[in-house]
Amino acid sequence: MNEIEDLREELKQTQLAYQMAAQMSQFKAGFLARTSHELRSPLSSLIGLHQLILSDLCDSPEEQKEFIAQAYRSALKLMKLIDEIVGVAKTEYGTNELHLEKLQLAEIFTSIYDLTHLQAANRNLTLEITPPDSSLYINVDRVRCIQSITNIIDSGISLVKSGTIKVISSCPQEEKTIDINIYFDCSAKLWQEEKQLVEPQHNSTLEEIRGFIHDIGLSPKMKLLLSQTLIETMGGSLELFDSYSETSQEPQTRICITYQQTSSN
Numbered sequence: 001m002n003e004i005e006d007l008r009e010e011l012k013q014t015q016l017a018y019q020m021a022a023q024m025s026q027f028k029a030g031f032l033a034r035t036s037h038e039l040r041s042p043l044s045s046l047i048g049l050h051q052l053i054l055s056d057l058c059d060s061p062e063e064q065k066e067f068i069a070q071a072y073r074s075a076l077k078l079m080k081l082i083d084e085i086v087g088v089a090k091t092e093y094g095t096n097e098l099h100l101e102k103l104q105l106a107e108i109f110t111s112i113y114d115l116t117h118l119q120a121a122n123r124n125l126t127l128e129i130t131p132p133d134s135s136l137y138i139n140v141d142r143v144r145c146i147q148s149i150t151n152i153i154d155s156g157i158s159l160v161k162s163g164t165i166k167v168i169s170s171c172p173q174e175e176k177t178i179d180i181n182i183y184f185d186c187s188a189k190l191w192q193e194e195k196q197l198v199e200p201q202h203n204s205t206l207e208e209i210r211g212f213i214h215d216i217g218l219s220p221k222m223k224l225l226l227s228q229t230l231i232e233t234m235g236g237s238l239e240l241f242d243s244y245s246e247t248s249q250e251p252q253t254r255i256c257i258t259y260q261q262t263s264s265n
Helices: 002-054 061-093 105-122 142-159 188-192 206-214 220-233
Strands: 100-104 126-129 137-141 164-170 177-184 237-244 251-262
Touching: 002 061, 061 220, 100 105, 100 142, 105 126, 105 137, 105 142, 105 164, 137 142, 142 164, 142 177, 142 188, 142 220, 142 251, 188 220, 188 237, 188 251, 220 237
Parallel strands: 126 164
Antiparallel strands: 100 137, 137 251, 164 177, 177 251, 237 251
């Protein structure tokens, strides 16, 4: 009987491993597809700007120099986006080594506030970060942890038109975990929308080309995916929900990041 039980357990573990491998394969394919989609539009915008220059549509040498400078700045911006995506991929693959250490959650929250409160204020949004208990610690890479949460808040700032962004920590009863809850006054559906692929045409005007270039950036969905990848690489998890407050019938986004609680010793 012991041999049969052992075989059943081995079969169960094999099935679990297969399911995890299949899910990872599906995730990788989706990650590649989304990355290609995100980068195609800004790259096409750069090509459009160069087409204007090569087609001799500049009114003067000064204007041509301005176009070239714009193209250069846009190329640097695009390179930064590529570096961000590649950096996350290397971290998940293991090429970029994580420096895990016990960090006080209150210190992490302070750093996140310093990096995001001005952006929120510039959009007339209120950022409320409730200081967690000083006894709460998590085992993470400091730079990657702050990067992942900051990216989420930055994306929310671009989505929310008005209201308050709240960051609150909690410790579920009888569980040795810490939940970092981030609330936004918008529907969770907005985070799932694909970035509209817009490419300049051969007859695009200069102002249209400038508009395309100004829009170079990752979508909230892509930033959320990158943050989720970093968080899971550090042993955490990320979930996205629609929630409702007691004072409003409009849905809110709740993003819940969960880490294992670590002793301060």
